[in-house]
Amino acid sequence: MKFSKVPEATIRRLSAYVRHLEVLEEKGEVVVSSASLAESCGVNAAQVRKDLAYFGEFGIRGVGYYIKDLSDNIKTILGLNREWHLAIIGIGNLGSSLLFYKDFFKKNYKIVAAFDVDPAGVVGRVSEKIGKPVEILHPEQLQEVARDRRIDIAIIATPASEAQKVADQIAQSSIRGILNFTPTQIQMPKGFAVKNYFFTTILDNVAYLLRWRVK
Amino acid sequence: MKFSKVPEATIRRLSAYVRHLEVLEEKGEVVVSSASLAESCGVNAAQVRKDLAYFGEFGIRGVGYYIKDLSDNIKTILGLNREWHLAIIGIGNLGSSLLFYKDFFKKNYKIVAAFDVDPAGVVGRVSEKIGKPVEILHPEQLQEVARDRRIDIAIIATPASEAQKVADQIAQSSIRGILNFTPTQIQMPKGFAVKNYFFTTILDNVAYLLRWRVK
Numbered sequence: 001m002k003f004s005k006v007p008e009a010t011i012r013r014l015s016a017y018v019r020h021l022e023v024l025e026e027k028g029e030v031v032v033s034s035a036s037l038a039e040s041c042g043v044n045a046a047q048v049r050k051d052l053a054y055f056g057e058f059g060i061r062g063v064g065y066y067i068k069d070l071s072d073n074i075k076t077i078l079g080l081n082r083e084w085h086l087a088i089i090g091i092g093n094l095g096s097s098l099l100f101y102k103d104f105f106k107k108n109y110k111i112v113a114a115f116d117v118d119p120a121g122v123v124g125r126v127s128e129k130i131g132k133p134v135e136i137l138h139p140e141q142l143q144e145v146a147r148d149r150r151i152d153i154a155i156i157a158t159p160a161s162e163a164q165k166v167a168d169q170i171a172q173s174s175i176r177g178i179l180n181f182t183p184t185q186i187q188m189p190k191g192f193a194v195k196n197y198f199f200t201t202i203l204d205n206v207a208y209l210l211r212w213r214v215k
Numbered sequence: 216m217k218f219s220k221v222p223e224a225t226i227r228r229l230s231a232y233v234r235h236l237e238v239l240e241e242k243g244e245v246v247v248s249s250a251s252l253a254e255s256c257g258v259n260a261a262q263v264r265k266d267l268a269y270f271g272e273f274g275i276r277g278v279g280y281y282i283k284d285l286s287d288n289i290k291t292i293l294g295l296n297r298e299w300h301l302a303i304i305g306i307g308n309l310g311s312s313l314l315f316y317k318d319f320f321k322k323n324y325k326i327v328a329a330f331d332v333d334p335a336g337v338v339g340r341v342s343e344k345i346g347k348p349v350e351i352l353h354p355e356q357l358q359e360v361a362r363d364r365r366i367d368i369a370i371i372a373t374p375a376s377e378a379q380k381v382a383d384q385i386a387q388s389s390i391r392g393i394l395n396f397t398p399t400q401i402q403m404p405k406g407f408a409v410k411n412y413f414f415t416t417i418l419d420n421v422a423y424l425l426r427w428r429v430k
Contacts, residue, residue: 016411016416042400078419079425084418084425096308097308108422153418177421177425179418183234193424195421196257202410204295205410206392207392208226
């Protein structure tokens with residue numbers, strides 16, 4: 001199956017749905033209506049039904065969705081029914097925050113390596129912050145470590161000026177996914193999954209809404 | 216003017232264009248082609264032209280765009296031709312990273328207040344990290360401080376379980392913009408500009424691409 005026509009916004013919403021379904025599951029709930037799922041995720045019920053319709057027929061008329069089934073189905077669709085190995089490259093403020101961002105771990109993401117051009121300078125500070133010893137590797141080791149630890153996704157948290165250099169190193173490795181936290185638009189060969197996540201962009205979006213849409 | 220029909224993806228790309236134009240301006244460049252602007256921002260030239268066409272006619276046939284003019288125009292469109300005052304609520308790892316995320320400052324965003332439910336516990340640690348004294352306020356002071364310091368946008372960086380409580384406090388204040396970093400979908404009355412920025416969602420997006428679109 002290849003869902004190449006599915007809009008990215010749908011994928012983002014599916015991710016929100018599944019995270020909310022997880023919360024409901026933890027509470028022991030069994031069934032959810034599209035209206036309730038929609039409201040919790042800040043969309044309308046028609047949108048939920050439309051998003052899910054790309055992938056099949058999940059709801060039961062007059063009942064809603066079985067939470068566990070829908071959650072499992074969305075996880076299969078999104079590729080979240082497996083563990084993804086992450087590496088963080090650049091262990092400054094942001095990188096070290098990510099190193100102990102606990103939410104990753106319960107959500108099929110596992111940080112298996114951390115890289116910095118100054119491992120010696122970073123390791124003590126980070127270990128102290130995290131409260132346990134941390135291994136920081138030099139990006140020169142990226143190719144070898146990516147293969148040995150089966151790194152799927154590299155998170156780039158370096159200064160902007162270093163991002164393309166790191167991207168070039170990733171291109172030479174077995175890693176195929178990149179989440180780029182820097183404002184640099186990195187250039188990659190075909191065959192890589194790259195997402196940029198520069199939060200000034202989202203702030204700009206809030207500013208735009210304030211400027212034009214909020215009274 | 217009210218650009219209510221403009222797709223959000225266009226707004227996000229405008230933000231990327233203007234950030235790239237700033238880089239070109241700093242380099243002293245004067246003109247850029249839509250092809251070059253597009254390539255640097257990871258889209259195609261037709262997309263650039265289509266995005267800009269929502270707002271007017273900016274290019275000159277056979278020349279391209281005057282960088283300074285286009286940059287000024289996009290900033291006016293996005294509401295970036297003024298300063299926005301930010302508050303960070305929740306000064307844990309993420310919140311304190313944001314406190315010295317320098318890129319904000321040159322981009323019309325100014326952090327004017329930081330809040331935490333445990334100001335005394337947080338202030339020493341953060342001041343040491345930043346290398347200068349930092350003022351941390353209690354969220355009880357939010358209403359008063361929001362008005363006095365004209366806070367436009369609150370960034371929620373608390374634990375997920377606290378997000379709605381903070382959102383309710385914001386709803387009682389003069390703040391109208393929210394950037395929510397927690398996985399909680401906060402519920403707000405009408406009239407607020409709210410963006411959620413939970414990075415597991417973006418990771419899910421990379422995972423989806425790896426699962427289905429990258430060989």
